[in-house]
Amino acid sequence: MVGLSVGEKHFIQGGIAQDLRSDGRKRLTYRPIYVETGVIPQAHGSARIRLGATDVIASVKAELGKPSALQPDKGKIAIYVDCSPTAAPMFEGRGGEELSTELSVALQRCLLGGKSGSAGSGIDPSSLVIVEGKVCWDLYIDGLVISSDGNLLDALGAAIKAALSNTGIPKVNVASETSGDEQPEVNISDEEFLQFDTSGIPVIVTLTKVGRHYIVDATSEEESQISSAISISINRKGHICGLTKRGGAGLDPSIILDMISVAKHVSEQLINKLDSEIAAAEANEEES
Amino acid sequence: MAAKPGSAPTTYSPSLTQKTRPPIFKGNDLDWVRPDGRGFHQCRPAFFRTGAVNSASGSAYAEFGNTKVIVSVFGPRESKKAMMYSDIGRLNCNVSYTTFATPVRGQGSDHKEFSSMLHKALEGAIMLETFPKTTVDVFALVLESGGSDLPVVISCASLALADAGIMMYDLVAAVSVSCLGKNLVIDPILEEESYQDGSLMLTCMPSRYEVTQLIFTGEWSTPDINEAMQLCLDACGKLGKVMRSCLKEATSASQE
Numbered sequence: 357m358v359g360l361s362v363g364e365k366h367f368i369q370g371g372i373a374q375d376l377r378s379d380g381r382k383r384l385t386y387r388p389i390y391v392e393t394g395v396i397p398q399a400h401g402s403a404r405i406r407l408g409a410t411d412v413i414a415s416v417k418a419e420l421g422k423p424s425a426l427q428p429d430k431g432k433i434a435i436y437v438d439c440s441p442t443a444a445p446m447f448e449g450r451g452g453e454e455l456s457t458e459l460s461v462a463l464q465r466c467l468l469g470g471k472s473g474s475a476g477s478g479i480d481p482s483s484l485v486i487v488e489g490k491v492c493w494d495l496y497i498d499g500l501v502i503s504s505d506g507n508l509l510d511a512l513g514a515a516i517k518a519a520l521s522n523t524g525i526p527k528v529n530v531a532s533e534t535s536g537d538e539q540p541e542v543n544i545s546d547e548e549f550l551q552f553d554t555s556g557i558p559v560i561v562t563l564t565k566v567g568r569h570y571i572v573d574a575t576s577e578e579e580s581q582i583s584s585a586i587s588i589s590i591n592r593k594g595h596i597c598g599l600t601k602r603g604g605a606g607l608d609p610s611i612i613l614d615m616i617s618v619a620k621h622v623s624e625q626l627i628n629k630l631d632s633e634i635a636a637a638e639a640n641e642e643e644s
Numbered sequence: 645m646a647a648k649p650g651s652a653p654t655t656y657s658p659s660l661t662q663k664t665r666p667p668i669f670k671g672n673d674l675d676w677v678r679p680d681g682r683g684f685h686q687c688r689p690a691f692f693r694t695g696a697v698n699s700a701s702g703s704a705y706a707e708f709g710n711t712k713v714i715v716s717v718f719g720p721r722e723s724k725k726a727m728m729y730s731d732i733g734r735l736n737c738n739v740s741y742t743t744f745a746t747p748v749r750g751q752g753s754d755h756k757e758f759s760s761m762l763h764k765a766l767e768g769a770i771m772l773e774t775f776p777k778t779t780v781d782v783f784a785l786v787l788e789s790g791g792s793d794l795p796v797v798i799s800c801a802s803l804a805l806a807d808a809g810i811m812m813y814d815l816v817a818a819v820s821v822s823c824l825g826k827n828l829v830i831d832p833i834l835e836e837e838s839y840q841d842g843s844l845m846l847t848c849m850p851s852r853y854e855v856t857q858l859i860f861t862g863e864w865s866t867p868d869i870n871e872a873m874q875l876c877l878d879a880c881g882k883l884g885k886v887m888r889s890c891l892k893e894a895t896s897a898s899q900e
Binding site: 454457458461465584586591595596597598599600601602604605606607608609612613616617 | 756757760764767768769848849852853854855856857858859860861862863864865866869870873877
């Protein structure tokens with residue numbers, strides 16, 4: 357929590373009303389995004405995103421597992437976020453648990469879509485299956501908050517998108533045909549890797565309502581002012597893939613629809629910006 | 645159940661009853677009928693009763709088809725010593741399932757995700773500044789899970805809060821909509837939820853026409869969002885009236 361005096365609050369609110377925020381941005385401008393990929397060699401894919409003073413890392417690990425009995429043709433994807441005490445002293449011990457769960461749930465909802473997993477999901481779970489009902493990849497996506505200065509959800513969403521496009525999953529050769537209940541023998545190749553198609557993965561845009569205006573990419577100072585915020589995940593087609601409301605105050609339904617249309621507009625720029633940054637980061641990584 | 649005199653002593657002999665489950669939605673079938681015979685835009689009949697638990701400050705029981713929920717509210721009572729001073733009241737929400745609530749025997753443990761969503765749905769409606777330094781506890785127990793659990797819990801909890809005399813701007817009514825293929829079905833049951841491609845849950849304060857919580861999953865286009873939100877808002881309005889009449893009945897009964 358940021359303690360702000362009445363004067364500071366007025367300053368922030370007044371700036372937002374005049375479309376000039378304390379750090380010189382306009383209401384709908386993001387802070388510069390810095391992307392680094394391949395930061396964790398042990399993981400199959402990883403990325404670090406910096407958004408002002410907000411700093412997050414996402415890593416993707418894949419393990420061979422068994423598909424669940426209910427969905428034999430689908431792999432499993434889990435998203436978990438950890439808030440490190442390095443980001444803020446209040447995350448120490450169990451302090452970060454509440455925020456971690458909130459972020460994990462929001463990311464699962466925004467990136468993985470509905471229960472059936474067919475629509476709205478950025479990653480196709482059926483592409484993770486190796487032998488139907490027997491072997492599949494389990495994808496573990498972990499987010500880590502290193503430093504927090506607001507807008508964690510958007511940063512984590514972007515980091516996961518970058519980490520997934522950096523991910524190479526080893527190609528698996530099924531050794532022989534097995535019948536019945538036997539587990540088939542698999543051979544994990546360490547030369548050939550499969551890449552994900554990440555073009556369908558949505559980005560998350562959080563719109564914070566301050567007074568009568570909406571702002572994107574709020575810093576923690578601005579976040580402490582919020583009456584309500586909406587996090588919307590939008591894919592390249594402009595379809596909504598998930599939405600969560602944060603903050604207690606109620607909103608008029610027409611305002612929500614208005615916020616959705618603003619978020620759509622913002623998301624187009626964000627997707628393009630992010631894609632070019634990810635491409636640049638990957639080119640950078642190959643050079644070094 | 646007394647056995648007929650003279651008949652053989654009844655022992656437990658399971659008689660095979662022919663229970664055929666109607667097939668659930670497949671493909672793009674437009675003539676599909678919902679398993680319980682409802683229309684796509686028809687909610688289950690709602691039943692509410694306040695004062696279900698004597699020891700609580702306020703409580704309510706709700707039944708929507710097979711979904712059965714009980715919520716008790718305790719407080720406002722003094723916040724725990726470890727909590728820092730706060731000039732507004734605290735709301736503590738907890739949602740748990742009984743072990744027998746779900747088709748597969750569950751752990752009966754707390755449902756963290758639902759607990760935080762219940763908190764977010766309610767906090768906007770409660771006048772927290774009316775009870776500084778104190779905490780209100782909302783404990784919800786899902787006795788039987790029959791689909792749309794969270795919306796039922798939220799509606800029931802707001803009724804329990806009203807029963808406890810906690811100051812609120814308005815009751816909170818919650819409704820969810822599932823997207824099955826091209827159809828939008830309101831107030832889905834468990835089977836429908838497991839086949840859904842997307843879902844929307846909306847909680848609102850009907851008289852103020854304000855949305856306190858909104859959740860989308862799955863892929864939605866803008867016209868679908870408009871339609872689904874309108875559907876939910878209308879249903880919330882109707883649900884709010886049912887809840888209001890339940891409260892009126894309870895007070896008029898206690899006055900007699």
